[in-house]
Amino acid sequence: MILVNKDTKVVVQGITGKMGQTHTARMLEYGTQIVAGVTPGRGGQTVHGVPVFDTVAQAVEKTNANCSIVFVPPYLACDAGFEAIHVGVSLLVVITEGIPPNDTAKLVNYANSHKVTFMGPNCPGVVSPGHSLIGIMPGSIFKEGKVGMVSKSGTLTYEIALALTEANLGQSTCVGVGGDPVKGIEYQPVLNLFEADPHTDVIVLIGEIGGNAEEKAAQYIKEHIKKPVVGFIAGQTAPPGKRMGHAGAIISQGSGTAKSKIEAFEKANIRVAKTPGQVAKLVSELIKQPAVK
Amino acid sequence: MILVNKDTKVVVQGITGKMGQTHTARMLEYGTQIVAGVTPGRGGQTVHGVPVFDTVAQAVEKTNANCSIVFVPPYLACDAGFEAIHVGVSLLVVITEGIPPNDTAKLVNYANSHKVTFMGPNCPGVVSPGHSLIGIMPGSIFKEGKVGMVSKSGTLTYEIALALTEANLGQSTCVGVGGDPVKGIEYQPVLNLFEADPHTDVIVLIGEIGGNAEEKAAQYIKEHIKKPVVGFIAGQTAPPGKRMGHAGAIISQGSGTAKSKIEAFEKANIRVAKTPGQVAKLVSELIKQPAVK
Amino acid sequence: MNLYEFEAKNIFAQYGVPIPPSKLITRPQDLNKIFFGYPLTLKCQVLTGGRGKAGGIKFAKSLAEAQKIAPELLDLEIKGCKTQSLLVEPKLNITNEYYLSVTLDRELGVPVFIATSEGGVEVEQAKNVVKMPIHFPYSAFLTRTLAYKIGLNGEALNKFASIADKLYQIFIERDLDLIEINPLVAVEGNELLALDGKIVVNDDSLMRQPYFAGWLESHLVDLPKVERLAKLHGVNLVELDGDIGILCNGAGLTMATMDMVAEFGGKPANFLDAGGGSDQAKTLAALELVNKNPKLKVILLNILGGITACDDVANALVEFVKAHSNVKLVVRLRGNNQEKAKEILSHYNVKLIPDLEEAVKTAIALAS
C-alpha cells in the first residue's frame, strides 16, 4: 500500500462545486478521512458534514489535513495547487481536466521545489482498496490485495481493476497519473514505491500512445525493479497525428507509437497483455509463481 | 582581506561601453585580473587587450573567470546579472545605477537561490588595496593595511579612505554595498567576513539615513563582532521626506533618521565619528590599543 | 488551434518581431492595389504544412503573371485544406536561413527553444539542431546563448536573440502549443525577418485568451466535418475507415476498445471519447455524431462509470433509440448507478452485455 492509507487526512478544494460535492460523498462512503473542504467565500458552511473553510491554510490549521484533492475549474486550479503546496500538504491530487499546460509546468516546478508529491492533473486519483480512496474512481470495483497498478488512463484502470477483482486478484494501491503531456508524478517514482511496498507482489503498468514515458519506465524496470510487471498499451490502432482524447495521447512525427512501447516492454521482460481482460490472466500466472524475475 | 584578492578573475559585462572601457583600464592598471569582457555581438574584439565574448558562458569557459562586474545599462542589468549567476560566478558586482527596484528584487532572489554573493546595485565595488580592485573606486587613495571598511556610499568611502591613508592607516578591504533601498549583500555578512579575517583589526562602518540596516548592524555587532568598530552616519541635517540622492536615503514617517542610527551605534559600543576626518582619528586610537572590546 | 500564416505574422508584428511587408488578398483583382514592385511572392493561406511542396507558393515577375497565378492558387486545395486567401509579399534577396521555435517539451515539462542555422527545411531533417530548455525564472540572456550555439555572432546574434525573446513572450502570454519561424531569413543589409510563421494556440487555453475569442470555428476547416462538429460539442472524435462506431468514456478505454475490435477482426469507424462526467445531453450528442458516419453498421457503446453516471447514459440511449429505431446498438454499461441504468433500459429493446470481450465480439458479428 503506497501514498495513501487510513491515516491520510484529506482537504477537498472546490468542495462546494458539483464534482466536489459528488465525490466528497463517495469518498466519505468509501471510508476516506475527508476532514475539510475549501471554497473561498463559503467558510463556515458544511458539505455532507465536512466543514468548509475559506483558505487551505485555515483548513490545515484546524484539521491537520496532509493531502489535498483539487476539483476547482481549469483556470483556477494552478492557484489552488500553489495554495495547497504553500501551506505544506505532502500529497496533492489534481482531478481537474483542461488546465493550460503552461500552468501545469509552473505547478510541477513549484511542487518539486517544495518536495510535494503532485499527482495529475486530469487524473482519476489514487485508491488503496479497503483503506482510502482519494479521487473519482468508482470504489465498488476495487478489492484489497497484492497488485499495484499505475496508469495514465482512468476508465482503463477501472476496466482492468474490475477484471482483476472478478478474478479474485485484489489491489494494494491503484495510481492514476493522468493523461496530460506535462504532469506531476510519473511512472518511475510510483514503481519505486511499489518495489519497496511489502503489500505489493505484482505491478500492472498501463500506458498509452504519446510521449516516451513508457519506454523510460521499461528501461527503469529492467534496471531497478525486481517485482514482476504486467504491461498494457492502449492505442495500437490509433492513426498518427490525431489527439486521441487525452492531450498527451498523440503519435507525432512517428514517435510515441504503441509498437515502440510494447517493444520496450518486451525488452524489459514485462509481460504485455493484448486486451484489458488478459491483464488479469497474466497477473494470476505471475502471482502464483514465486516473485522472482 | 575579504571577498577579492590577487586570484580573483574578473569578467566585465558591458566592457565596450564608455564606463566599461574606462574602468577596465583603471582596474588593469591597478593590477586586477581582468580576464574577459562580455558585450553581445562584440565577441572577438578586444578592449585594452582583454578579449570580448558574446556571452558570459563563453567567457567563463575560456578564462575561468569567477567574478563578474556589471556596467550594462539599467534596464539590461538584471538580465546580465541572471546570466552571470546562471553560469556560476561566485561574486557579482553590479555598478549600474537606476535599476528598477522590482528588477533588483528578482536578482536578489535569484542570487540567493544560487548562493552567489551579489554586491550592489548602484555600488562602487570592492577593493583589497594592493591586491585587487573590482569597481570604480579611484585606486590611488587606498593603501594596504588593517582597516576593513563597509559603506553604503561611494564618494564618502573615498573621503574616509583618503583620510585613513593620509594618516598612514591602510585598509584590508573596502566594500561598497550601495545606496539602493533593495540590494544584494548588506552590512552583516561583510561584518562576519571582517571578523574572521586575520588581516583586519578595525572595522569602519559607514551608513546614511533611510531604512534600518544600520540599526540592525549595530545590534549584530553588539552580539557577534569582537573587533572594534568605528561608525559614521551621513545625513544628520537632512530634512524628512526628501530623497537625498540615493534611492534609499530618505527619512520617511520619522524612521531612518541619523539620530536613531547614531544612538544604535552608541548602544553597541561603536565609536561614532562626527566628520569623515574624525574617523581616521578614532581608528588610529583603536588600532594602537590591543584589539579587545 | 492552428493559425494562418498571416494571423501569426500579425501577432509577430504586435510584439515587434520583424516581418516583410505583406498584403492579404482574396480576389485576383486585389493585386492591382499592391505596390511592392516585382517580383512578388504569392502564398496560399492554408491550415496545413507542406505548402511549398504542394505548389502553394509561387513567384510572379509582373502584374500580368501574378494575375494569371492568383486564381490558380486561390483554387488550390492542399491535403484537403481549401485555400482561404493569398498572402502577397515582395520576393526578398535572402542571404541566410534559420529555424526558430518555442514549444512545451513534454519530457522535460518546460518550454524549449529549438533552433538551427539550416532554415527552410523540416526541422526534423536538419542537422545541428539546438534544443534549449527554458527553466524558471526565465531571463533573456538564454536567447543570446541560443544564438551563439547555432553559430551566430555580431549584430546577427543580437537580432536573433531579440526575436527569440519575443517569441517566448508570445508563447507565454498567448498560451501557445507552438510558435515557429521557418525560415527566419537574413536579407541584404543584414536584417532578420520572419518569412513564414506558424502558431498553434493551446486549445485548453482559448477561453482565457480574449484575443482569440470566436476564432475556433473558423479554424477547424482542416478537420473532417464530423470531427469539427464534435470539437464544438466538446467531445473527442477521430474518424476512421471501418464500420463499427465506438463510443466510450475515457481516452484509454476508448483506445483499448478500438484495439479490441481490431484484434478480434472488426473495423472501427471512429474513436469517440465522450469524456468523464458526460451527462445525458452530451451522451446523446455523441451518439448522434457517431451515427452520422455513412459507413456505420453498428454502434458499440462501452461506458465504465467513474464520473459518468450510468443512468444518465441510459436516458440518452432511450432518447436515441426512440429517434433511430433502426440503428444496431451493443451496449456495455457498468459502474456508478448501473442498476438504475438497467432498470431504465429494461423498458426498451437495448441489449446490455456486461462483459467487454463479449460485447466487442457481438458488435463485430452484427457488423458483418
Add this chain to the structure above:
Amino acid sequence: MNLYEFEAKNIFAQYGVPIPPSKLITRPQDLNKIFFGYPLTLKCQVLTGGRGKAGGIKFAKSLAEAQKIAPELLDLEIKGCKTQSLLVEPKLNITNEYYLSVTLDRELGVPVFIATSEGGVEVEQAKNVVKMPIHFPYSAFLTRTLAYKIGLNGEALNKFASIADKLYQIFIERDLDLIEINPLVAVEGNELLALDGKIVVNDDSLMRQPYFAGWLESHLVDLPKVERLAKLHGVNLVELDGDIGILCNGAGLTMATMDMVAEFGGKPANFLDAGGGSDQAKTLAALELVNKNPKLKVILLNILGGITACDDVANALVEFVKAHSNVKLVVRLRGNNQEKAKEILSHYNVKLIPDLEEAVKTAIALAS
C-alpha cells in the same frame, strides 16, 4: 512620480478594480453636465496627502451648492500644491471601510501587501494592520489569505482578494513604488469600490513605461521650481534654508559635507548631488542650479573623483566663472585627473583647498 487620484482611478479601471462613477472638471460650469444626482462629492486633485483635513473634499446637496463650492475648491492650495481640477462623484452610502496597498519592503527585499479593516485613516495610526510579504513566485491565493486575515468572509473575501490580486498586477506591470486604496469601501449591496486611489510610479522605471511617457514634468508641480528643474536635468537637488550652496558628487559625501557645514556653524542652502560620472555639461548645469538660490552667499564645491573626472569639473568651473565672476566659490577637487584640473584652473581665479575641513570652514567664513 506621484499620480493624481483620477489618474490612479483610470488605471484601476483598466485593470478591473471597481471605482465609483466620476467626472473630472476644471470649471464650475462643467457641473451642469454631471447627472449623477445629489448629494455629490467634490474632491481637489492635488499631489499631496492630507487633502481631507485641509478642506479639499466637500459635499454638495444640490447643483446650486456645488456651484458655490467648486470655485472655492479650485482655488484651494494644499501644502503648497495648487488644485489642478476637481473629481466629482456621487456620495456613496458606505457600510465599511478598508485599507489596501502594495509596496516594496526595503527590509525584506520583496513587495508586500498591507491591509487593515480600518480604512479612511492613515495606515500608520491603524491597529490590526496585516503586512504580508509576496514571495516569488506569486500566486493569487495569497490575496485570499490576506482577506481572511483582516477578518473578511463570504463574498467580501473574494471581492477583496480579487482587488488585491489586481493591485499586485498593476504594481508589477507598471513598475510602481506604491499603489494604495484608502479607503476601499463596501457600499449598500455589498460591492467593494476604490473610493480614493494613490499611485507612486518608480522614477527609475519611467523610461520603460510608455504609458507614462511625458508625464514627469507635469507631475513635479509639488516640488519647488529649482528642484523640479534639477530633476529634469537628472541631478538630485533638495532646497534648504541656509546660504551656503553645496555641490558634491555622491549622495553620502554630499550629506556629509552638508552635515559638516552645520557642525562648524554654517547653514547649507541646498543638497546637490551631481551623481557619479558627471561630465562638464552636467556639472555646469548643477552650478547654475545652485546659483539660482537668491539667499546664496557662497558655493562650496566638493568633488572626490571616482567615476567623475576632475578635469571635466574644472572645465565646467571655468565656464561658470566666466559667466558669473561675482559668485564666491570654494572648491575642493580630488581624485581622478586632479593634476589636470589644477592645471586648468591655475589660469583662473579659483581657489583650490584640498582639505575638506578647511574648505568647509573657508566657505562658512566667506558666507558670514
